[in-house]
Amino acid sequence: MKIAWVSADITPTVASFRYRALYPSFALADQGIENGYFAVRDAKIERLKDYDIVVFVKTISHVLTAVMRELHERYGRKVFLDLCDYVTHPRYGANTGDLRKAIILSQAPYIDAIVVPTEQLRRVLSASLSGSIPVVVIPDQAETRALIERTRNFRVERPTHSFVELRRIIRPRARLMALKSSIGRTRQQARESLLSLRILATELSRAPRSVPARLHQKLRNSWTSRLKKVALPAVAGRNQLPADQVRVSRFKGGKTLIWFGNAGSDSFQSGVQTLTLIASDLIRLAQTVDFELLVMSSRSDDYKTLIEPLPFPSRFEVWSQEACFEAVKESDAFLMPQIEDEFSECKSANRALLALSCGTPVIASRLKSLEPLKDCIVTDDWEAGFRRYLFDKEATKADIAKARVVIEEQFSAEATGRKWLGLMSLEKPQHVNTPRIVVFIHLLQDVHVLLPLVKVLAAGDGKTSDRYDIEVMLLKSVYLQQPDIVREIVDTGARLRLLKEETDEGNLRTLDVNSASVLIVGAETSLRPHRLVHAAVLQANDLGIPTISMQHGLEAPGLSYFDDRHTGDVKIASSQIFTYGDPVRLPREASADLSPRCIPVGRFAPSRSQHFATFQSNLEALNSRQLPVIAIFENLHWHRYEPDGYRGHFSAHIERLTDTFKEVFFVIKPHPAGVWLQKNPRMTARGNTLLLRRDDPKFAGVTAADLLAVSRAAITTPSTIAMDAVQLGRPVLIFANTLDLPLFEPLEIGRCYEDIEAFASRALDGRANMDVVSSFKSKVLAPGRVEANIIREIDRLLKTERRSALK
Known part of the structure; x- marks a missing residue:
């Protein structure tokens, strides 16, 4: 018996060829079966007809349909298609899954069976292809030293293509492609050389005495390799x-x-x-x-x-x-x-x-x-x-x-070989167009706003989990600041696209929002820190894609907060803005076109992170006397704290407070992007004070909710932390100094040290004014469950868009 293996590349360095063709062929060769190997471009009927069985390995192309038909109908050969990936999924590769599915279905009459490495792949392909082709499981063979030795000796005679090669030499396009290929190989060799140099430099710094011998060996190996390349012809798998x-x-x-x-x-x-x-x-x-x-x-x-x-x-x-x-x-x-x-x-x-x-x-x-x-x-x-x-x-x-x-x-080779031998004797649901919602996490602060949203959308309405196709775009900079975010996103079931390239507002290619049904973002304004996401929203708007921005904080520049720097000229481009509460509470400086775009949905209550238990344990060790905890937070926008000496007063009051309340343990959480309290060395010189430094791995992932959960009360600069504290049922004081803070009324406002001390005393004695906490919550947040409100509004938006498309 003779078997032909057809693959896009018959080079053993390609895993699909090595595992799904080469290793099975070795096992079958041991059973006396003859094997031949063909690249797709060499898969001509005049050559393949001489084989009893032809296996197409991960090769899906309309070009092969005629070859399969002739092999099956004219010559009576068995034809198998070996697939190692879920290639028919609509979003496979560059969204070519549906095309691949159509090609396979068109070839179904000529394919005796599809061979896959896992039971899971068998199930999904059977369902995708509606059972039109038998799908058989033959697992990959475990790689061993013996297989590697055998692969090293593998060589295949490639047919000569004198006419084709001559035509390539003559044609300018072919010459250009050859030149590009040569340049690519040169670049790869240069990268590998630089990498080797870096490794050598590292070794020298670690063990300088042992490097000369290893350097001599590396040079010897390098020259040996070069001589082999010259002496031996280019052979696949060598x-x-x-x-x-x-x-x-x-x-x-x-x-x-x-x-x-x-x-x-x-x-x-x-x-x-x-x-x-x-x-x-x-x-x-x-x-x-x-x-x-x-x-x-x-x-x-x-x-x-x-x-x-x-x-x-x-x-x-x-x-x-x-x-x-x-x-x-x-x-x-x-x-x-x-x-x-x-x-x-x-x-x-x-x-x-x-x-x-x-x-x-x-x-x-x-x-x-x-x-x-x-x-x-x-x-x-x-x-x-x-x-x-x-x-x-x-x-x-x-x-x-x-x-x-x-x-x-x-x-083993014996186990998989038996399955292939068994295959030799083998006789021969519609895709739903689910709305694709893209969520763009651009800043570290976006995580607290958008991650709960992703969880809600991925869970659907509680009855179905596939209501939407959710994709999260995450900037590399956010991941590097908080590596845990990767796992948290994928655990929701959403698809994650990690944006590694440097992207700015002038280069939106990597964002690729074209196929989105809806784009959802966090902080989105024309201000410098938000320009990338602002540009993405503008692009989506131009494409007719609905865009939603989530209110990012109680004081959101361009929406609910304005000063000399953040004026009414700050633009928000999103077609819809999901706000905490009724837009009638927007300040008079807000642009007239904002209110019609605002939809009150409420706000997700902050939740503890996966680091909470570790943080609680570390805190108990540091606070060995188990003193009551008061949390202190700072804000981001420094400029607002300078004219009236705000920062100086706040820092001095906190120092005095920690000196006055010796029987209280104060935990200070700087803002991730501000950290001005972290720059005050006197703040950490007290035994009853802990500063959660952002650059300390023990506390890098600790959230405001984690800290509030272990605290009696919170003291903060004007910040959304006040909202966090209210939703978690903690008394909170906002230090205002001389600032006017109407958005925080009726919460307790501190303007001097005595206000702060009185608040701390009441909180410690159980006399905190919780009525103002409840009043503030009902005043600021929209009624109903935020989860239900958001799903309702997104569904309404999608229905509106569908009706518009039909017109």
Whole structure:
């Protein structure tokens, strides 16, 4: 029997070809079956007709329909389509899923079966294609040293195309494409050389005496590699360095954690970006464990942008099959974070299998594709995984031993080969146009406004969770300030697009709002800090896409707050503005066109973060006498605090307060973008005072809600913190000095130290005026549940747009 394997690229460095064609062909060759390999451009009927079975590996094209038809109808050959991804999902790749689905359905009469690596992928493809083609599961084979050796010796004769090559030489376009390809290779080589130089410099700084010998070996290996390239013809799958010359860098004196895989696309669901899911776990691990994270992939851009800046040791190495195998083997654990969504849960467990085959334990996100390995890896508990595999050698050995049994039974060459042999004898729902809501998180402060909104939209109305297709755009700068936000977003079930490129108001290409049904943003004005999101809203407006901005604070510039700097000239472009309450309370300086666009929906009550328990524990340790806690907050807009000496008075009053109330523990939370209280060294010199520094990992993720939850009362500058305190039922005083603050009435306003001291005394004695708290809440917030109000208004907006489109 003869089998032809057709793939877009028949190079073993391409994972889909290696796992879904090359490794199965090795197993079948051991059973006496002859194999042939063809690139798509060489898949001509005159060559394929000589094979009994033709397997098209991840190749979906109308061009192949005629070939499949002739193979099936004229020559009676069996035709299989092997797919390793959920390619028919409407948003697969560049939104080409529906097109791929149409192509496969058109080829259905000529395809005997579709072959997939996981049961999850079988289910979704069967449903997507309405059962028109049988779908069979044959898992990926676990990669071993023997497979790597066999791959290194793999070579395939490529047909010559003298006429085609001559035509390419003559045609200017072909010459240009060849030149671009050459330039691309040169750039890649330059990047790899620079990376090697950086690694060498790092090694020199760590161990200068041992570098000369390693430098000599690197130069020797480099020249050996160059000589091999000259002496040997370019052969698909030929690795340049034999196994005994592959150098594995190991972190001196500590543990090594490894992640390897494809660099990924701009989609968040794959590649190096998935490491951002566990960034905060790694940051916390670095506080107690000496480790280095090794990232191996085809390119380093995402690593340099998203991982290298994080506060723990890490390095990048360019992936190659042999180098990766050796690096995994020498590492203490393989990390496999992933989003448990409809794409990822369909993917193969081949990376985990490789690690386990190397004797390296695996810590992973919980995915259905890892179900066969559930008893020999740690899933969804990174802290427990680190504790088990970095410090418990016996547990590690036990898990690896169990894994080897599973691999032998289900993922070995013998096991997968039997399934392919069984396949040889095999005889031969409509997509709903769900509204796509895009939520753009532009500033760190947006998180508290938009993350609760994303949770509500992703949950729908409580009856259905697929009411909307939610996509969150997140700027890299927000992630770097608060790495936890990545996990919090994906846990809602929304799709996340992490914007890595530098984007400004003149370059909106990366935002790509064209296909949105609605665009929702946080702070959006013509002011400098908001210009990018303002430009995005203007672009969406021009495209006829409804835009919604959420009231960002009690005093929102351009909406509810104005001064000499924030005048009525501040523009808000959003077609709808979701406000806390009735727009009749807008100040007279507000533009006349604002009120008709304002829709009162209320405000989400602030909720505790995942750091609350840790924060509470740390606070109890610092406040060893268990004194009552009073929280102190500051605001952002410094300029308003200068004319009347506000900052000086506020700082002096707080210092006096902490000296007066020795039996009270004061916790000060600076504003993330202001931090002027943090710059006062005298503020932290008192034993009953704690400053939550933004640059302290122990407190970086602590929110206002976390602090208010452990406090008796709050003292704040004019800030939305007052609203937080009211919604959490805490008495609050706003220090005004000489400022006029009508938006905060009837809450308690402090204008001198005596006002602050009297408020603190009442709060500590249980005599706080809670009537003003209740009065303020009913005055400022719209009636009803904010969740229901928002869904009602978005549905109304979508219905209006649909009616307009029909007209």
